[in-house]
Structure formats: C-alpha cells, structure tokens
Amino acid sequence: MQHRKLAHLTWIALLSLAVACGPSKKGDDDDDDGTDGGGNGADAAPFNDAPACAATSVTADEALAPVDIMWVVDTSGSMDEERAMVQGKLNDFSTFIENAGIDHRVILLADPAEMTVPPPLGNSPRFLHVQQPIESTDAFQRLVERYPDYQTFLRAGAVVHIVVVTDDESAWSQAQFETALAGLSNPGIPADFKFHSICSEEETYTPPPPFPPIPITGACQNGLGGTGADDVGWTYIETVADHGGVWASICETDWNPVFDQLAQAATTGVELPCTFDIPDPPDNQTLDPDRVNFVYDPSNGDPVTIPRVAGPDACGSGQGWYYDNPLSPTQIITCPATCSVLEGDPEGQVDIAFGCATIVP
Numbered sequence: 001m002q003h004r005k006l007a008h009l010t011w012i013a014l015l016s017l018a019v020a021c022g023p024s025k026k027g028d029d030d031d032d033d034g035t036d037g038g039g040n041g042a043d044a045a046p047f048n049d050a051p052a053c054a055a056t057s058v059t060a061d062e063a064l065a066p067v068d069i070m071w072v073v074d075t076s077g078s079m080d081e082e083r084a085m086v087q088g089k090l091n092d093f094s095t096f097i098e099n100a101g102i103d104h105r106v107i108l109l110a111d112p113a114e115m116t117v118p119p120p121l122g123n124s125p126r127f128l129h130v131q132q133p134i135e136s137t138d139a140f141q142r143l144v145e146r147y148p149d150y151q152t153f154l155r156a157g158a159v160v161h162i163v164v165v166t167d168d169e170s171a172w173s174q175a176q177f178e179t180a181l182a183g184l185s186n187p188g189i190p191a192d193f194k195f196h197s198i199c200s201e202e203e204t205y206t207p208p209p210p211f212p213p214i215p216i217t218g219a220c221q222n223g224l225g226g227t228g229a230d231d232v233g234w235t236y237i238e239t240v241a242d243h244g245g246v247w248a249s250i251c252e253t254d255w256n257p258v259f260d261q262l263a264q265a266a267t268t269g270v271e272l273p274c275t276f277d278i279p280d281p282p283d284n285q286t287l288d289p290d291r292v293n294f295v296y297d298p299s300n301g302d303p304v305t306i307p308r309v310a311g312p313d314a315c316g317s318g319q320g321w322y323y324d325n326p327l328s329p330t331q332i333i334t335c336p337a338t339c340s341v342l343e344g345d346p347e348g349q350v351d352i353a354f355g356c357a358t359i360v361p
Contacts, residue, residue: 199233274339
C-alpha cells in the first residue's frame, strides 16, 4: 500500500559545506550577501546566502502514528475452525501492515492450549500473547481484566484497534465496555479506538428435515466446518457501527476478504495532520536543529518563511512550527494556524531547508 503524500510536497535539504552557511535570523542586518535581513520573516528572501549551500531534494511522507491492534478470540469448543483460521491469517495481516510502513504491534488474547501464532509474527517483538481462555460471552470482560498484562505493550499516541472474533453474544453491554475502558490509564485506551468484529448476524432460515419446514429467525447457520453460530452478536455489531470499524459474518467460508478489509482498516487514517518526518541527511551529514527553515510556497503567491516557535504553547493564533523533541527532533509539527493554511491549499508546496540559520519570531 502506498501512503498518501501531501500534494506537491517537496523537501529541499541544504547541506553545510566546509564554510558554514547561514543567513541571519530575523532582525539581523549582517547578512553574508549584504541584503537587509530585517522586517517580517514571511516577506524576506528565504535563503539570503543560497549560493553557499548545495541543495538536494527528497520526497517525504506525512508522519504516521503507530498502531496497536488487539485480537480477542473466542476459544470455546464451538470455535475450532474459526480460531484456526485466525491463527493462520495473523501473519499475513501483520505483513500487510508492515509493508505499508506502519509501526505496529499485535496483542492476542486467547487460550494458548487452543491457539498459537507461528513465526515470523509469533516470535517477533511486535507480538504479545496474553494467555487467557476466552469463553463464548466474555471477550469484553477479559480484555479489561487482563489490561495489566499488556499495558506496557501499548503506546501513548498510538491508534488502537480492537478485534473480537466469536460466534456468540457479549455478556457485557457496549456501555459497560466503554465505561471500563475509560477507566484504564498509563497509557489507557483512547476514546476514539476502532472496533472490529467477526461475529454472527441475524438471519431467517428454514431447517432441513427431519425438522418441520418452519422458518426460524436466529444466528447465521453456515460457516467454517458447516456449523452455525450460537447467538447473534448484536452488541459487537453495534459497537462496530459506533467506532468506525469493519464487521464480517463468522458464517463466511472465505475469510481472505475479511482479513484484507481488517488490514486495510488498520492502515487507514494514521496520517498525522500537518506533521512531517524529518528525512535522514545524506551520508556524512548531520542534522543541526538550529539550521532548519520551513518555507511555504502557496499556489497563488510568493514563498513565505514560517518562523519556528518554542513549542505548541507558543503557537497562539499565529503562524509557526516546532519540533516534536527539540533536543533530538524526528518530526516537524505545524501550529494550528499554519496547519489550516496548508490544508486549505492542496496545490501549495512546502520546502524544508537544512543547513541555514533558523528564522524565529
């Protein structure tokens, strides 16, 4: 899967030569080329001493949030074929997400006597198996009760997906589940978690002989191994609808499309708005955080150098950007006002220039 790129996003890396380059910061008149460096940083020429720097261009993706995915699989006796299918497909599921370039982790809650995951995922640092039997109706409870066993595996700021696979209904209501999740902390489960389920829908069917040919409404009756579900998973289906997830019938006999949909869902919506990864400098170069400039070239105007501010609290209502970590930056994050401008101009261009002194307010 190709990640979505910011339209017309170009990063220009200006690399320091043997003679250090560096235009003056805002308000400093002592420019190398004799031009006036004073005035508004947005109106000044972005790089007054550009001839002293060699330019190299690379393309950058918007930054992606990490993804933590929890699978809760019913390991009761009626789920033999279904859990075997999940076990066999988890490696393909994880590989799809990894090939999309997303930092992800997978947590499995299931009875280890009934379900194990083979390598490469099974022995990967991306994977944690919480050894817990999941009975027909207790997926929600066990996910909450065993939180201390996977708590440290979760990451603050990650997009969280929860997948429940069962042929039965939940003993807990959706409200009970959401209230219990809200009480978890450090890092906890975000309120906007994505929920998915493979469970039973309701259907009307006519039983075969020797039963009377009277239509019956209940859980779906076909599936892997030719067996039907125990009960309709109304609670799971409604939770999927409220949390923007993927639902699939457990009575499907071909689960390939189901896993494709789940993997696709786990790689969607992880772009961090107006946040950009800092690309690695070319060989033999190092990043100087104080020699970076953010230049916005609008589709209908002249380039504007956006000043760097100390952090999110310094944004106010003005234009600006800051580092995720000033001492060891990996990302550039724009202030809300700048983010709004960029999102409103999809044909505009952003240049990140390395090697020249940073423009500040």
